[in-house]
Amino acid sequence: MRRRRISGVRKLILGSVGVLALGGLLLFATDVRPQNVALNDLRFAALPATPKAPAANPATKDKVALGRLLFWDPVLSGRKDVACATCHHPQFGYAENRDLSIGVDGIGLGVSRHFKPASAIPLVKRNSQTILNTAFNGITDGGAYEPATAPMFWDLRAKGLEAQALEPIKALEEMRGDAYTEANAIPAVVARLNGVAEYRDLFARAFSRVQPITSDQLGQALAAFQRSLTASNAPFDRYMRGAADAMSDAQLRGMRRFQRVGCINCHRGPMFSDYQVHVLGVPDNPLLRVSDAGVDQTYAFRTASLRNLTHTAPYMHNGVFDSLRDVLEFYDDVSGRRGRARNAHVSREQLDPLLRQLRDPDDRAGDLIAFLEALSDDSFDRTIPSRVPSGLKPGGNIQ
Ligand code: HEC
């Protein structure tokens, strides 16, 4: 009896030690699995499933539907030949498949878009950004953001989708042309909308009041529609929400590498952007006569979001890199010593310290690119309206 009892206790002790040891081993084993090391890094975070709207512009079905028609309607441009969708097309993830945009006087879509003969309109000096997920612009690692003042553009010069929406209408090369002056652009376009009975009805319904259409309402309807264009269910999001098999082994290795190399120091949080500006020294686009010096002439540009890149080539503020491989080769030769083109106006000392601290971005195995591909969600809304209230061609001269 006695002996048995002792041996029972001993078994219990030995058993507990065993369980503890096994537990420790398991813990240790899970800890060294590369994906989990990255998973514990709070700079990696899934997007919220749905975005929030500013208090002054709640999203409603009618407003979003009206915003979609406006987005596709070239009536917003001076010569009625360019719509927002001309440069932000669902076929290219709501960006554009060409380095620098052609607005007024353009014919065609993406790489095949060109100017009409003898046009005097210049190229837009930047690469078109995607509209997808702009609802989340400015989001922090912890998921906080303020849609009314969200940072917009490659140089952060506009705040909030509502205010941003009126800018392209005023820009000479994007939508205005020489049909009216910059100061007259918005009043002229709003007067046109007021002249279309269908728009008067749609605005009255969306804003629950009958009155002349205002420029504020134009900005609000466009913003509400753009905020509906989210893509927040990429393999990475599903993985972060607990679906362990949502990313492939290569993508998991790439996630770890993205962290170890230091990409995550700038490309962080749910949008993979810190929404700060950094000097990278991306080479100038040779099509531009004047070098684009970015924020305050410092050659700083906003950290690009890395979401949906599989749809939005070419890359960087001026579209100089055609592929993700080209982007990585650029990062792999920050000093330019191995012959990659650098921006001649930017000295090595001006480069962002976080860029100089990158550790071996060389991606021979392709794991980084595999990870970047896990940040694309292909299930976004691609609806193209069959007609717009002005009776013009949806999307402008894109055929
Ligand atoms: C001629 C091409 C063109 C047209 C037309 C155009 N855009 Fe853009 N869009 C661009 C380019 C280029 C940028 C980047 C500009 C910059 O950063 O200086 C941009 C940037 C944006 C952004 C900022 C995205 C971000 O993440 O910061 C939004 C939003 C946007 N456009 C919405 C619109 C809306 C709404 C319209 C129509 C009223 C429109 N665009 C018309 C080319 C165009």
Ligand code: HEC
């Ligand atoms: C110092 C901050 C910083 C670091 C570190 C950094 N990036 Fe960037 N990244 C940026 C900025 C800023 C841009 C936009 C630059 C421009 O357009 O001139 C950018 C642009 C990009 C783009 C182009 C996206 C687009 O839509 O055009 C990709 C892809 C990219 N980075 C991937 C990476 C990878 C992968 C790493 C790690 C090897 C990395 N970045 C490290 C700041 C950084």
